[in-house]
Amino acid sequence: MSSQVRLRLLPSARCLFDEPVQVKVAGLRSRQVVTMRARSTDEKGVTFSSSATYRADGSGEIDLDRDPSLRGSYVGVEPMGLLWSLKADSLHKMFQKSNSLNPHVVKFSVHEEEEEGRMLAEAINERFLMGDGVSRCPVKEGNLRGVLFTPPGDGPFPAVLDLCSFPCEKRASLLANRGFMVLTVAVFNDKLANIKELHLDHFEEAVDFLKQHPKVGSKGVGVVSRSKGADIALSLASFVSGVEATVWINGCSANAAVPLFYKNRQILSPLLFDSSKIILTESGASIIKYGVSNPLAEENRGSLVPIEQTRGCFLFVAGDDDLNWDSKGYMEEMVERLKRHGKKNVQSVSYPRAGHQLEPPYGPYYPSSFHGVMGRPVMWGGEPRSHVAAEVHMWKKIQEFFRTHLSCDAAQTKAKLQTQIR
CATH class of the missing domain: 3.40.50.1820 (Alpha/Beta hydrolase fold, catalytic domain)
Structure with a gap:
């Protein structure tokens, strides 16, 4: 991973399941093209993944609330696209999440377009079904x-x-x-x-x-x-x-x-x-x-x-x-x-x-x-x-x-x- 590239989930990497997060990347080269990925495993052990290609702005930053995906699991401005487009490799799979005690854990990562997709940064999003005190x-x-x-x-x-x-x-x-x-x-x-x-x-x-x-x-x-x-x-x-x-x-x-x-x-x-x-x-x-x-x-x-x-x-x-x-x-x-x-x-x-x-x-x-x-x-x-x-x-x-x-x-x-x- 690159020590200069930072992937942030705002306002926090821990949130409730039904709350949006803002996904931001900083520290890239000006206009650099990268692939954003998400990956999660459901209660049945089935792995779901998504990806989308983005181009950084002149300051080397990407904000999914603002910037469009160029290609991948979805195209256009979709702030929560990496989450809703998570998909299993096999057909007819529903993401199983019925137990409230464990959070929905999603790994977000940023990858080079070249060099076989070398990972530049990652962050873990814990999406809880039960809030504090419930x-x-x-x-x-x-x-x-x-x-x-x-x-x-x-x-x-x-x-x-x-x-x-x-x-x-x-x-x-x-x-x-x-x-x-x-x-x-x-x-x-x-x-x-x-x-x-x-x-x-x-x-x-x-x-x-x-x-x-x-x-x-x-x-x-x-x-x-x-x-x-x-x-x-x-x-x-x-x-x-x-x-x-x-x-x-x-x-x-x-x-x-x-x-x-x-x-x-x-x-x-x-x-x-x-x-x-x-x-x-x-x-x-x-x-x-x-x-x-x-x-x-x-x-x-x-x-x-x-x-x-x-x-x-x-x-x-x-x-x-x-x-x-x-x-x-x-x-x-x-x-x-x-x-x-x-x-x-x-x-x-x-x-x-x-x-x-x-x-x-x-x-x-x-x-x-x-x-x-x-x-x-x-x-x-x-x-x-x-x-x-x-x-x-x-x-x-x-x-x-x-x-x-x-x-x-x-x-x-x-x-x-x-x-x-x-």
Whole structure:
């Protein structure tokens, strides 16, 4: 490495996962062309990498907030491009980051264009999912299996239930950093072949757990969800009291895949799938969007979630290029249905050229990966730049929505504490 070249990550090389960093290089020759690289290994041991070529200015400096990439994993001014363009060597790999205890570690480096890419400087970026003072506690009560994240301090805190299709702590821990008490619960904890039905009562237990927690000050509970978790969230809002604010991301308007039961009776039939309508792409990944039955067809009306009977608020988020569901179509139908029933408690946003996997920002973008329910690699959709820009906007929108609709009552929290002491 060159002792003169310096690679800096500002404001710090240690940050939260959803925070941007400014990547700057100094000490290069005037107008020198170099390659910037990033490299990271996920929880499965798969290595992801990215690279981009930059030209220094007259002072021998490069600033990714200002300077365009000339070629590589992306082109143009992309301050966080080295992060979102991280990619595995093999096809259909999703960057696995679901455990909140360990940071997402990224190695940034600067290399000569000549001399076989001799390294000139490097820096390590530790991107934490849990900030200082946030606590993590596994929860196992009755049918409830989840992980609770609590911000530092005594509260009161607004409460959010994070519904994931499969166990994942990323979104929940990051929301806890922003002042929300978050319980994350997976829709599927068992092998899918063993799941013949789902029971809304199990998710109601999660809502009740949050409502009764002594540090929760919000009148009701918020729910955030995507994909299969999104229709469970709709059902909670429609059938369970205490759900005040629901964020639905790229899901269905109907109960998908398996029957849904509540209080020992079936409340929603499953919206079925026609595998003959799957489209196989040249990459080996499938487009499954067109195999989903129409929830508005007469024979499927029993699967449509009756959101018009809720008293809570909704934020619907859809990627226009979602190849897993017709998310935008479902969103538009639900918004129209709520308005037709006189409901004014709805917000919606659609993102052009964004795909299915809308997540907290600054993680690697992946256009395809293995689908846990379908048992095959699928295309998720989305154009990289548009998709990652949507994630940044969506993440702020979700927090604003919950802060608006989950106001805290300190007196209510104090009463809960006094009840527990007695």
